[in-house]
Amino acid sequence: MTPAARNKPLALRIGAAVFVVVWLITAAFPFLWTFWGSFKVELDFFSIADWTNALTGERTEETYGRPFTGAGYFGAWVQEGFWRPVINTTIVCFFVVCTSLTIGTLAGYALSRSSYHYVFWLLITALIFRAMPPITLVSGYLPPFFQWNLWGYLPTAIIVLVAINQPFTLWMLHSFFTKIPRELDESAKVDGCTQFQAFRLVIIPVMWPGVITTGLFSFLLAYNDFAVTSMLLSEANRTMVPEIAAFLGTTYTEGNVMFAVAAVVSATAPIFILVMFFQRQIVSGLTAGAVKG
Amino acid sequence: MKHRTFFWFFLPTALAMLIFIAAPIVSVVLQSLFVPHEAVLIETENCGPFGCTPSTVIDQEATDKLRQEQPLGRFAGLEVYRDRGHLAVTEVRTAWAESESWGDFFSVLGNLPFYRSMAFTLTYTFTVTPLLIMLGFAIAVAVNSLNKHLKGVVIFFSLLPMIVNPLVGSLVLFWMIDSRGVLGSLIQYLADDPNLSLKASTGLMWISLIIYGVWHSAPFAFVVFYAGLQTVPMDTLESAQVDGATRWQQIRYVVIPHLMPLVTFVALIQLMDNFRVFEPIIGFNASAHAQSLSWIIFNDLGGETRQLSAAATTSVLTIIGVAILLSPVLVRTWRDFKEKA
Numbered sequence: 001m002t003p004a005a006r007n008k009p010l011a012l013r014i015g016a017a018v019f020v021v022v023w024l025i026t027a028a029f030p031f032l033w034t035f036w037g038s039f040k041v042e043l044d045f046f047s048i049a050d051w052t053n054a055l056t057g058e059r060t061e062e063t064y065g066r067p068f069t070g071a072g073y074f075g076a077w078v079q080e081g082f083w084r085p086v087i088n089t090t091i092v093c094f095f096v097v098c099t100s101l102t103i104g105t106l107a108g109y110a111l112s113r114s115s116y117h118y119v120f121w122l123l124i125t126a127l128i129f130r131a132m133p134p135i136t137l138v139s140g141y142l143p144p145f146f147q148w149n150l151w152g153y154l155p156t157a158i159i160v161l162v163a164i165n166q167p168f169t170l171w172m173l174h175s176f177f178t179k180i181p182r183e184l185d186e187s188a189k190v191d192g193c194t195q196f197q198a199f200r201l202v203i204i205p206v207m208w209p210g211v212i213t214t215g216l217f218s219f220l221l222a223y224n225d226f227a228v229t230s231m232l233l234s235e236a237n238r239t240m241v242p243e244i245a246a247f248l249g250t251t252y253t254e255g256n257v258m259f260a261v262a263a264v265v266s267a268t269a270p271i272f273i274l275v276m277f278f279q280r281q282i283v284s285g286l287t288a289g290a291v292k293g
Numbered sequence: 294m295k296h297r298t299f300f301w302f303f304l305p306t307a308l309a310m311l312i313f314i315a316a317p318i319v320s321v322v323l324q325s326l327f328v329p330h331e332a333v334l335i336e337t338e339n340c341g342p343f344g345c346t347p348s349t350v351i352d353q354e355a356t357d358k359l360r361q362e363q364p365l366g367r368f369a370g371l372e373v374y375r376d377r378g379h380l381a382v383t384e385v386r387t388a389w390a391e392s393e394s395w396g397d398f399f400s401v402l403g404n405l406p407f408y409r410s411m412a413f414t415l416t417y418t419f420t421v422t423p424l425l426i427m428l429g430f431a432i433a434v435a436v437n438s439l440n441k442h443l444k445g446v447v448i449f450f451s452l453l454p455m456i457v458n459p460l461v462g463s464l465v466l467f468w469m470i471d472s473r474g475v476l477g478s479l480i481q482y483l484a485d486d487p488n489l490s491l492k493a494s495t496g497l498m499w500i501s502l503i504i505y506g507v508w509h510s511a512p513f514a515f516v517v518f519y520a521g522l523q524t525v526p527m528d529t530l531e532s533a534q535v536d537g538a539t540r541w542q543q544i545r546y547v548v549i550p551h552l553m554p555l556v557t558f559v560a561l562i563q564l565m566d567n568f569r570v571f572e573p574i575i576g577f578n579a580s581a582h583a584q585s586l587s588w589i590i591f592n593d594l595g596g597e598t599r600q601l602s603a604a605a606t607t608s609v610l611t612i613i614g615v616a617i618l619l620s621p622v623l624v625r626t627w628r629d630f631k632e633k634a
Contacts, residue, residue: 008438012540016435020447023432026508028450030465031457033475037468046473054475103305110302114294120630122303124623129314131619133569135587136608139324139594139601140317143364163313166306195298224458226572227587231594241458245575248464261468264461275452279445282452286513287520 031268038265039068042258072262076247082263084236085243089223092158092239096222097215100162100169104218105211107166108173109199113182123174126167134164135227145232152234160232161222168221169214175288176210177203213285216278223271240267318612324605325373327366332356366602373606380610381405407610410584414614416499417585418567421506426559428507429514430552434544436515437522448516455512463505463576470501498582505573510566514559521555522548557625564618569611586611 033054037045040060047053057067064071076082111119141160145151184206185198193201223240230242238246244267247260275282294302333355338345375382388401402408436447454462469476472490481489491497525548533543549556571587574580580588586607593604 013438016438019431019435020439020443023428023435024447024450027454027512030469031453033469034465045468046471047478048473051475051478103309106302107306110294110299114299116296116299124626126310127622127626128619129310131565131615132314132318133571133587133611133615135569135571135590136321136611137314137317139590139604139608140320141313142594142599142601143320143324159309160313163309166310167314170306195294195302220456226458226460226575227591231591241460244464245460248575248578257468260464264464267461268457268465271457272453275449275456279449279452282456283448283516283520286516 031272034261035265038072038258038261039070040258041069041071045258045261072258073266075256076259076262076266080247080259080263082240082243082266085238085240086266088154088233088237089239091154092161092229093219093222095155095158096161096165097218099158100165100218101211101215103162104166104169104173104214105207106199108170109177109203109207111170111174112177112180113185113195123171126170130167130171133227134225135231137164138228138231141232151232152237154233154237157229157232157237157239160228161225164228165218165221169218172214172217172285172288173210176214177207179210180206209281212278213281213288216274216281217285219274220271321605321608321612323365324602325609326368326370328369328373328602329366330356330359330363331367333359369602373602374610377405378603379407379606381407406584406589407607410586410589413499413583414568414570414585417503417506417570417583418564420503421510421567422560422563424503425507425511425563426514426556428511429559430518430556432511432515433518433522434548436519444519448519451512451515453512454508455510459509459572460576462509463573466501466505466508467577492578495582498577498579502570502573502577502579502583505577506567506570509573510563513563517555517559518552521552525551561618561622565615568614568618586614 037054040054040057041063043059044053044057047059053059060069061067063069111122142151145156150156180203184202185193185195188198188202189195225239226241226245229239230245233239233242235246240263244260244263247263333352334349335352335355336347336349338347374380377384384405385402388398392398392401403412432447432451436444439447457465468474470480470491471477472481472492477491480491481487491501529551530543530547533547538546569587570585571591574583574585574588575591580592584592590604590607590611593600593607
């Protein structure tokens with residue numbers, strides 16, 4: 001901070017503070033509200049009579065004798081079997097992150113260590129692929145997947161997600177590997193290592209910060225995907241987000257909106273924890289692309 | 294690195310992208326040029342004691358054979374592109390010839406699914422993007438002027454709307470603006486109209502979707518601009534102060550020009566991302582009022598009848614749209630590359 005910045009007039013500082021607080025409320029309040037409301041009955045969460053019911057839980061107390069209830073969670077997890085999509089999501093995310101990092105580091109490393117013209121064209125192609133909305137590719141997947149009986153299974157969705165993820169992974173890892181000095185592996189090669197040995201023995205030990213950041217974004221892509229997973233997975237193999245979308249169709253008619261609310265809160269919780277622990281990496285990943293351009 | 298080594302390092306990624314991105318694009322383009330075979334019909338005569346009645350039945354064998362021989366379907370050229378569900382060439386031409394005013398013409402266009410969704414997609418893209426850049430910039434400047442210890446908390450909560458799934462995020466907002474939700478009640482109270490519902494009006498629905506879009510993407514702009522603000526050259530800023538620049542002038546003539554490359558970056562990324570708007574329409578249950586190109590594809594593909602060639606055609610049109618939005622990025626990257634070389 002410059003001295004001048006410290007001498008800001010009081011009004012300006014108060015104005016800035018108020019603005020930031022308003023933004024914080026806008027950003028966080030919907031989540032807190034939904035979290036709080038997920039422990040209520042529907043008549044409290046969607047209260048026609050008095051909005052304070054959603055805070056105090058009057059109807060919830062009438063029904064269950066306590067102002068809080070886990071009925072929504074019980075309904076979603078046990079009655080509607082939300083645990084199954086949770087397991088599916090875990091499997092999908094784990095394998096997508098592992099696979100895309102494995103093949104992505106190899107390719108990203110190669111891109112950063114080669115100075116031929118095709119590197120540029122490969123990166124440009126990746127950029128074009130990154131811009132494709134995944135949903136536009138889906139109608140290209142369906143006929144062959146039906147033909148060869150691949151439709152509906154988790155491995156199929158995993159491979160597709162890995163491929164869709166690759167362009168972004170490449171760009172990110174390429175920029176991280178470019179920052180690792182070439183002299184490291186050059187000197188290893190002078191000492192008699194092959195390129196792969198140089199990669200394994202010298203580069204792998206120092207590449208983890210970049211790989212972890214990239215992995216976070218791969219995870220988010222797999223975790224948040226809706227277009228691909230909802231189209232390529234059968235009902236039994238659904239992941240969380242398509243399952244929530246499917247909930248909407250059935251629960252609005254059956255009056256079990258609280259199941260969907262509980263499912264939404266359950267799906268948000270891991271993201272909340274992730275941001276808590278990896279905030280620094282996420283921010284560096286978001287800005288890495290910007291600085292590189 | 295030698296070509297050979299490079300090849301082996303790059304092979305797995307290249308295969309994944311070729312098989313699951315490049316090949317599907319080709320396949321989508323092909324599908325959009327074909328339509329499914331119609332069933333082969335044969336005329337037979339049923340002759341009974343009271344004379345003969347002609348009837349048509351489906352020749353299953355011939356139909357199957359035709360489908361086996363040409364699995365892609367019947368070649369239709371640009372027929373699907375020109376039909377009512379897509380570019381609707383005939384309808385537009387008649388409307389152009391017959392409508393008396395621009396208003397008439399646009400109301401006809403508004404009833405054609407492709408143009409209706411195009412109108413929403415473009416309105417959404419080109420209102421959300423500038424708004425989120427302005428909001429993100431304002432937050433970044435405000436946070437930057439506050440105590441440094443606060444910034445961690447602010448960034449933590451700001452990341453949430455961006456990082457949760459768009460479907461989840463839009464649902465969380467949608468339940469609040471529901472006419473029985475807390476914000477919905479507040480709006481009814483403020484407007485003094487107990488029957489006001491966002492779900493009933495197209496205009497209000499569009500506004501809610503746009504507000505959602507800004508809420509969802511402003512954090513990205515904020516984080517990028519905040520990082521950019523840390524690199525503003527202090528000596529330039531100080532010399533501006535010495536020259537007597539006001540705070541606003543410092544921002545206008547020092548900070549904003551310094552951040553301009555970042556603004557371009559955020560704008561281009563967000564234009565592309567907002568163009569594919571899709572999940573909030575599902576979350577807000579808004580398809581009666583607002584449809585986007587992605588939503589049309591999703592709708593054609595889902596359900597009992599998977600209309601592959603209709604979906605493929607909309608996909609190709611969407612890809613063309615993305616390509617137009619992407620072209621400035623490509624030109625810029627090309628220029629950078631030329632400079633370096």
